[in-house]
Amino acid sequence: MISPNPFRPGAGHPPPYLAGRTSEIREFERLLSQPVILTNLVLTGLRGVGKTVLLEGALKPLARSKGWLWTGNELSETINISEEKLAQRLITDLSVITSQFEVDRQVIEGIGFHPQRAERVVTFDHALMESLYRDTPGLVSDKIKAVLEATWHVVKPSGVKGIVLAYDEAQNLADRADRDQYPLSLLLDVFQSIQKKGIPILLVLTGLPTLFPKLVEARTFAERMFKVMVLDKLGQSDRKDAIEKPIATQQCPVAFTPMAVNEIASRSGGYPYFIQYICYEMFEAYLGMSDGIPNPGVTVAHIARKLDGDFFSGRWNKVTDRQRELLRIIAALPGSDEEFTVQDIAEASKQADGKPFSPSHVSQMLGALMEGGLIFKNRHGKYAFAVPMLADFIRRQSKEIVP
Ligand SMILES: Nc1ncnc2c1ncn2[C@@H]1O[C@H](COP(=O)(O)OP(=O)(O)O)[C@@H](O)[C@H]1O
């Protein structure tokens, strides 16, 4: 019998083996051991680097094993519509963990809430939380604080250490001055306030590298409120583990040769999504499952080409000719895999073929590329590619067009 392909290329799909990330996991363990929460977590990195699977596959089970409750969600762009919407999100997610908890009337009345319910046994479900929210006077922030405090009072007697509230794709949170809605600032204010009171609800925000600058822009105290973990490509030995361990543990009938392992490790650049993608395709080819006939002639190079078609070409085809010229200049800069400045680009464009770009033209075009999700501005105000290994792809393209 042919064993199923163990690799899992796909957003949020748990990998067969979660390679590396031990220092991140240890760091999170330290955050969980804070007697009073002073530091929350921001987990960022490019798309495909492994944020979601680290959160779900390692941090969540760790927190649970240490006696924490865990809840949260993935944030969509619609969360920015209003503060009310954020409040509803929090209530819905919290009630998932509290709806089994019985409410001690004395406790809840002690915090000034008198549920209008006839039943003797009342659980802190969505409806009850909702009514607490509505009955609390004041601003949206006052109402949310009341809900969070009550939540803690309800779960505390069971002996839990605290609650982790984890939001993925949190770069979608944004204040909207034009609509007079500030959900992001609201979230930060509320957590700062309840944590000051000693309530152990830890905030974990995961998202693209634009996330942390956004938090700091909303509230400067966000600088001190979060530990920022930046996930990056995997190192050499972790890459090998990610490639080899899934096959070893599944006792697969085929294995990669040491040469193939090295080749995958290097072609993937250590980016977890690319590792899963290349390994998956190699495996399919080895087993001949894609078209029914064994195809041992498929090489890593073939598959890297397929990856170009599947992953990069769509993005490349959306940019204009002039933007491509600019992107080629950027990709040729010595530091382009890390970060670059408007000045670097404008200078280099003088040496390149074609019309040079003025600094103001460069900034303007970078703005358009940021909106298209190809570039982002990092914490230090410099620019970087928002898509892993995009510079390599562009360099490959440039080589191909030269006869
Ligand atoms: N540490 C890792 N080891 C092996 N594979 C990983 C690792 N991290 C992520 N992956 C794989 O990479 C892909 C992208 O992971 P994901 O968590 O969705 O990234 P992100 O949330 O950062 O966009 C998935 O296919 C996942 O299985």
Ligand SMILES: [Mg+2]
């Ligand atoms: Mg993700």
